[in-house]
Amino acid sequence: MFALLLSVFAPQPLRAEALQSATSTQQIFAGASTDPYILAVRATVWGYPLVRAAELRLKATRPEQPFAPRPTTVATAPINRMGQARDLAGPDTRIGFAPNNDTLYSLAFLDTQAGPFQLDTPDFGKRYYVFQFGEADSETRQSYGQSSHGERLPPIFIVGPDYRGKIPTGAKVVRSTQRYLMVAGRVLVDGSLDLPNVHRLQDAILLRKWLGRGRLVQAPITSQRFLAGDRDDVPDGLKLLANLGTVLKDWRVSDEDADLGASLCRIGLIAG
Template sequence: MTPQAQAMASEAARIAQDCDDAVVQSLPLFEMMRMRAATTARRHPAFGFAAPNPGSTVRWVNQFTHTHRRLGPEDREVVSPNNDTVYSNAWLDLSEGPVIIETPDMGDRYWTLGLLDAWTNPFAYVGRRTTGGRPQRTLVHGPGWRGAVPADVTLTIAAPGDDVWLIGRHLVEDDGEDAARVRESQSLMRLVRPDGSDAAMAVDTWIDGRDTRIPSADLYLSVLDAALRRNPPLPGEHLAWPPAQADLAASLPAVYDRLRTGNHPRDLGGGWAIPVVVRTHWGDDYLARARIARNFIGALGIEEAMYPTAEVDAQGAPLDGSRRYELRFAPGKGPKVGAFWSLTMYRRSDCLFVANPIHRYSIGDRTPGLRHDADGSLAIRLQAEDPGPGVNWLPAPKDEPFYIVLRLYQPHADHLELWFDYPPVRPV
């Protein structure tokens, strides 16, 4: 190869790498805009449809939507769902002024509203851990607002951009009376302007949120150009934008595929790993931020909840329903949390719950009849067959691989600082 050809090849490689870097850095913003389109409603209960055309990308923002029952094996829309809480969801648009989040008396129930900026940083919370269960009025404003805060506002939150994803979780103890109580609380949650009027706005979300394919270069460019005007990179972050469309067309599939297959959870020992370790901001770890946006978008900070995951047993062999296992917490060595913990079972094939005869999809410190041994240890059996009476049983799928997730709500410092000794899953 001639020196000139070598120089040209080197320059082409540099341009390709720069474009890949730009995609890694900008992908969270695109994926958040995709989620905004996917999780906002076409219809408002009072104002009707945001647009008459069913194919329109116009949706309502500054409006809550809620789920009212815990998910089960018949639900297939969300992978690795929890079986502990129901959800409240809203997207805030702060471009026309602040929005007030009104929440009723929640008592001592675990609940949280996590606020994520458009770059997936979980920058603020309202809820049991941070603000308690009393009735609250929380004002959220964008970076350009300088108005007066109403006297009855209990908390003021400054958002770094005009778009904020509000993800709420409410603990539900059963699917009957307690679920009805939570539903009533959800019905009292409102998003209003400082003058008390409904804050709902109809906005163009720019994209079909149902399309989960790798985006085309022209769509990616158009969505990013619009989103960046509303949500610029935070101070200290420089984004080289825009790349050439031809370079972007080559980078997008390569980067998306690499992020899907190259996720690297943090090893916790004993066969356990944690896929998400963030508190309030990803900092300059753009690669980790992009991996989470690609694989676990919407993750809250670890001070709110942690999700250690085990896919292998004590010998490093993949967990499989053809075998029987035990997870044993020694006396005084169980999960340390300020709210509650649960252990959830999923099939590896589709990352969904395992249907079983006792309709148990998770087990934890709130499970009725949970039995400790005489020495105070806690043993949980993971297997397809019923182990008999007096055994804490989390049913596994028969003759197929599975994995488990240990959900820790309001984890103590032992978990947060990664000191906790997670016991391995041992074959029986």
């Protein structure tokens, strides 16, 4: 993919004129184009959240050293495992976009090809909690917690886009649109003296692979692709596009984005 990017970009004049009058995202994507520069701009705007979400997943799961020690203020863990933050975040916490220090996080990145998964949670009483299910394009379409279900959630059954099997009775289904899905839980902490109470709740949060009725096991740690833009031979100006090329190897382009996805083949970005 990287070699194709170079072959397309090198002999082509980078014509910015067509975008100079654009004042909105809609104008950037208006009309068909075969111009490599315009396609690169569109790929950057469209692909940035996809790449950023993948970077966060890889930083959290650390596929090169999945069981390496982690700070107690972050909830990262190997792929398909639930991590727990045991201390409140401080100014040195470096994960995600906006860490807070009045909740403890429970965090998992799932490879839905290794699923399906079942998330079981305890009775939280009147305490605030929420579980967010973040798609691989960084969008959140589902979140459940105290405001939606009260003191306790039903079992959450998490599946990938191709799953057509059985569903446990009484479970709430979360269906990912892509291969990867983020599960981020937050539980309110009322100061440092409340930490042991929240730890007991965290210890009762279980994320397991579902094999059938009454059959729940620890999920395997699956392999992940490393982002091509991290290579030393990729110029800085092409790193995001190279990373997007890696992400698209596991990507399902929606019907809404089908025309855009097809046009990006001209600069070497091919889904699948």
